[in-house]
Amino acid sequence: MRTIVPQVTFKTRVRDESIGGSNPYRWQDMTTDDYFKNKRVVVFSLPGAFTPTCSTYQVPGYEQNYDRIRNTGVDEVYCISVNDSFVMNKWAQDQQLQNIKMIPDGAGEFTRMMGMLVDKPAQGFGQRSWRYAMVVNNGVIEQMFEEPGINNASSDDDPYGQTTPEMIIQYLENTM
Numbered sequence: 001m002r003t004i005v006p007q008v009t010f011k012t013r014v015r016d017e018s019i020g021g022s023n024p025y026r027w028q029d030m031t032t033d034d035y036f037k038n039k040r041v042v043v044f045s046l047p048g049a050f051t052p053t054c055s056t057y058q059v060p061g062y063e064q065n066y067d068r069i070r071n072t073g074v075d076e077v078y079c080i081s082v083n084d085s086f087v088m089n090k091w092a093q094d095q096q097l098q099n100i101k102m103i104p105d106g107a108g109e110f111t112r113m114m115g116m117l118v119d120k121p122a123q124g125f126g127q128r129s130w131r132y133a134m135v136v137n138n139g140v141i142e143q144m145f146e147e148p149g150i151n152n153a154s155s156d157d158d159p160y161g162q163t164t165p166e167m168i169i170q171y172l173e174n175t176m
Contacts, residue, residue, distance in 0.1 A: 044163055053158055065165040118151065123154060
């Protein structure tokens, strides 16, 4: 059975110098097709911007391995999180990202439709994404990677092993 990524519209903010001023950004709706149609991409999702594992290991790891991932026939690498576009843009700036593209899933719609929306009450987060990654080929999930122990009670130690860039690269190089 082919699993197709959910069809949603993401609310993004993009830089537009024609606006002028100190904050030259405008709203731009981006659809699932904008990100996934006619491309082979790697998507990794995480609980939240500016959080320790996400900011120290996961995002920097994917940024550092971007060229290696691209050399396996991947067109783009996306990071998705249940954070709004303002937060995702600031986080990308803070992380000094040059390659990874951020996808803001502010309302958690895509994440919920993926079956990956979880409650994180112990951290005071509310609903966030469980940590997962996937290879998507023209909107179809080719391979899914998920951290073990998905739950709605924060009864985990924020596992990070199955969704590392190294695991994704291993899969990609084995399928070349």
